[in-house]
Amino acid sequence: MLPFEPPVYLDYAASTPPDSRVLEEMLPWLSSEFGNASSTHSFGRRARAALDLARDRVAGLLHAKPAEICFTSGGTEADNLAVIGGALAAPPERRRVVISAVEHHAVLHAAASLTRFGFEVCHIPVNSSGHLLIEQAARLIDRNTALVSVMLVNNETGVVMPVAKVARLARKAGALMHTDAVQAAGLLRLDPADLGVDLLSISAHKIYGPKGAGALWVRKGVQLVPVIHGGAQERERRGGTENVAAIAGFGRAAQIALEERQQIVEAVEAAKDGFLEGFASLRDFPLHCEAARRVASILNIHFPGLESELFLMRLDTMGIAASSGSACASGSQEPSHVLKAMGCPESEVKCSVRFSFGRTLDPETARRAGAAVREVAREMLSRLRDLSPTSLVPPASSSA
Known part of the structure; x- marks a missing residue:
């Protein structure tokens, strides 16, 4: 890739x-x-x-x-x-x-x-x-x-x-x-x-x-x-x-x-939907707050067993920019206080990534990026399991 x-x-x-x-x-x-x-x-x-x-x-x-x-x-x-x-x-x-x-x-x-x-x-x-x-x-x-x-x-x-x-x-x-x-x-x-x-x-x-x-x-x-x-x-x-x-x-x-608020909202929705269509892995990598009323611009996804900082560095080398939370706090290396307040264990907090979308992101690019995020996550988890066969890294589903 x-x-x-x-x-x-x-x-x-x-x-x-x-x-x-x-x-x-x-x-x-x-x-x-x-x-x-x-x-x-x-x-x-x-x-x-x-x-x-x-x-x-x-x-x-x-x-x-x-x-x-x-x-x-x-x-x-x-x-x-x-x-x-x-x-x-x-x-x-x-x-x-x-x-x-x-x-x-x-x-x-x-x-x-x-x-x-x-x-x-x-x-x-x-x-x-x-x-x-x-x-x-x-x-x-x-x-x-x-x-x-x-x-x-x-x-x-x-x-x-x-x-x-x-x-x-x-x-x-x-x-x-x-x-x-x-x-x-x-x-x-x-x-x-x-x-x-x-x-x-x-x-x-x-x-x-x-x-x-x-x-x-x-x-x-x-x-x-x-x-x-x-x-x-x-x-x-x-x-x-x-x-x-x-x-x-x-x-x-x-x-x-x-x-232009209506056009902005529609563009953001389309970008988010495109990303999710390409990602197609919420069963393996669950979405935080899925049942809550949310704006379309933000998705916070849990990648079990995959520490977000390493994952984000790998995504960056692939030309994909995302974050592990607030940009104002990401440099502090402290786990997300938001996810901790929701009762998430630290292992889950440290393995969560925020993807956010805007009006200038076209849906097809978002779809391709979503598919790439999924593949990078699976590739990294597979390598981690090979390096540490006895680890608790969960296997990813083979479904698309």
């Missing part, structure tokens, strides 16, 4: 390729239009106009008002501003933060940092299918709670979380409700009012925009303590000169995501 040329990218949950229309939107702000949006002269006014247009477009994606959009450097900063800024703005008697056990590290670590300020951090558990346990959430969210954060789509399994149900619990307790919607943008309809949240994070590079831009939607009237100081930008919520080029690209990406 020859390597794919060009290589096949199956890691869209980590980052997406920028749309050519996004790059076109950005180019002037990387060359002749270099003004600071805080300046009052013509260069600054043009930069300010670009920010205003981008704000309108991002607000459109969220069915929100432009004044509710706070630009950040990405999803991680947006999560930090929501979790830390929201909790610190709460009344002093509210010193509990409640988050799901399967949040992105941006939320997990932001929440953990609040313990320095006397906050208690509680985690809502999930079941073996990745479903959030609402009854446990109801026990944890009380009048001492400052903020609740539950992601809309899990970045490792693709499971859609019951954010609206949790938001009702938070509202009843008088707590702020935040959702990390980074993996949902462009695939699900996003409307903070329908979700019942107070704060919502998204990122440009997950919707075919550039890295270096994100946004936090902030419901009118919600108070936040800034986490970056040094200026009055973004309604005094986030100090620092705005990245006009990235934000302009973000705005264009948001506009495309809104206007």
